[in-house]
Amino acid sequence: MTSPASYTLPDGIVGLKGPVDRPAPGTLPLRGDLAHIALAGRYLAAHYVIPQMRRVGSETVTLKIAMRDDADDGATIDAGTEIELLDCAGDWAWIACGPEGPSGYVRLGALAPAA
Template identity: 60%
Template sequence: MPTGQLSLSGPVARPAVGTLPIRGDLAHIALADRYLVAHYVAPQPRSVGNEGATLLCQPRPGSEEVATLEPGQAFEALDYAGDWCWGCCGPEGPTGYVPTAHLAPQDGG
């Protein structure tokens, strides 16, 4: 959580796609002291499934690849839409989309 006085001090350059976990509508809660968005999200801890996964820039097959995720690797889920999960490997990235089916089943479900 951010500490200290927060203020709007002018425009801030948006990071490149695939880097920090921030979109126009939401961002990882750890970025609240650096970026202003409509919503901040506390990540949901997940892990990559047994087959591994490719982190993509957009939620569609064939999109530009951001990183290769190893089986069992920790992943922080931030948003789900259809068959896709947008998330990151930590608050400093990398960030992108993976098919939800490529994440390990959640505990208790």
């Protein structure tokens, strides 16, 4: 996985030139309100975030497509895997395995404590 320090941050005004296909949920770390900073030149979002590096805790997790226990399942991430924390809401974390995904939601308790 690429560390946030190695991302190329956009220079100047960020803009899109023409239509852009919306990726499937659970793939790229992109929502209507927020996107991974590495996607700034490719996708439009209200805000971009520089992720915090974290790890999955001691158990394998299955990403959820939405912040609900009954939401569709996404990718499975092995215990101890380094991930990028993009956002927290309540006891849910929106995470990604890098700027190309996969991305999804897990309970905050599924992540290892911050170092």
